Amino acid sequence: MNTKTVTSLTNNTVKAVRALHMRKEREDSGLFLAEGLKIVIEAIDCGHAPKIVMYGPDAADHPMLKKAVAACLKAGGEVIEVNREILEKVSRRDNPQAVVAVFKQVFTPLSAIVPESAPCWVAMQAVRDPGNLGTVIRTADAAGCGGVILVGDCVDPYSVEGVRATMGSIFAVKIAKATIPEFLAWRETWPGSVVGTLLTATVDHKSADYVKPSLILMGNEQQGLPPELAAACDVNVKIPMRGRADSLNLSVATGIMIYTVTG
Ligand code: SAM
Structure with missing residues (x-):
């Protein structure tokens, strides 16, 4: 897969994804965070391509991950492999999902x-x-x-x-x-x-x-x-x-x- 590996919490993409816990960051960027491979695949099936896909070692060999990565890259997004510590920080959970992704918010007028x-x-x-x-x-x-x-x-x-x-x-x-x-x-x-x-x-x-x-x-x-x-x-x-x-x-x-x- 055409991805890079990130191990540092000071990486700019990791910092930007973590910031999406703050409402102001979500409002300024128009982006949000969704967790879990199943949900990411559902989003893609509903026509929403991820802007960023971040996955940990537990998901690396999952067959559905390829679909998420392909949709992200096709839409010009970024895919990074990270370690468990980064996933824990991004999700603020001890038991994080193995895949998190960033999507564009949609409000219907x-x-x-x-x-x-x-x-x-x-x-x-x-x-x-x-x-x-x-x-x-x-x-x-x-x-x-x-x-x-x-x-x-x-x-x-x-x-x-x-x-x-x-x-x-x-x-x-x-x-x-x-x-x-x-x-x-x-x-x-x-x-x-x-x-x-x-x-x-x-x-x-x-x-x-x-x-x-x-x-x-x-x-x-x-x-x-x-x-x-x-x-x-x-x-x-x-x-x-x-x-x-x-x-x-x-x-x-x-x-x-x-x-x-x-x-
Ligand atoms: N103290 C508030 C009040 O007097 O309405 C209680 C609000 S209730 C927790 C929150 C909302 O849930 C209500 O505004 C209403 O839309 C809905 N709701 C809760 N219980 C309801 C009931 N028994 N019948 C109809 N709507 C209810």
Whole structure:
């Protein structure tokens, strides 16, 4: 394979990849880090060629690595073999994946979203936990949703922790972002139901009439949906809380809603 071997943590590529743990570096470069050969191959299959492929000795003889290397080199990227210590530093884990790769971030403009291309879409307002967002992206992909729209001040969907939680689904669904005013204006053109989720709603999530394509709107982990967003929905629904817990975890509630709406 046409690759070079790097053993120093001061190597420029290693430093640039490690810096992608920082949001500012991701924003400035427009790049992000994905870990694991399976996920890298899924990304390639979804049309995303890696900019950098970094692999350790455990992956050197893996048959799928050739595919990842070929896609990277064909796209003008860089491939380096590194030792385990570098992989540990890059992933900040004792048990790192044997392959990590760097990809370009993709955000779909709201105007490019075709609502009818999927039965269901998910909008997340001010989601703060990268694990919650990654889990929602994975669930949206699994249920055949078109994508996830980030409304207001949300966590970065391309954080290392968030991408890990997507298990590769970050490459499979559309990701868009919007300010609250942009979302409210765009929502006016939505052809199906816009469904808010509220603990104070009086409509049970199973009894509402969902017109497809449906757009499910989820609130922030602490405050829930702000009134101006709840008021902009066609219907607000509640998943029954039968025990002592007063709310569900955001990603669990989103999963229940996605499968309720899509059937
Ligand atoms: N204290 C917050 C509140 O009053 O809304 C709790 C927010 S909850 C942890 C985060 C989000 O998950 C909510 O904004 C809503 O979108 C969704 N959610 C959680 N439990 C829900 C339920 N039982 N019914 C509908 N949505 C729920």
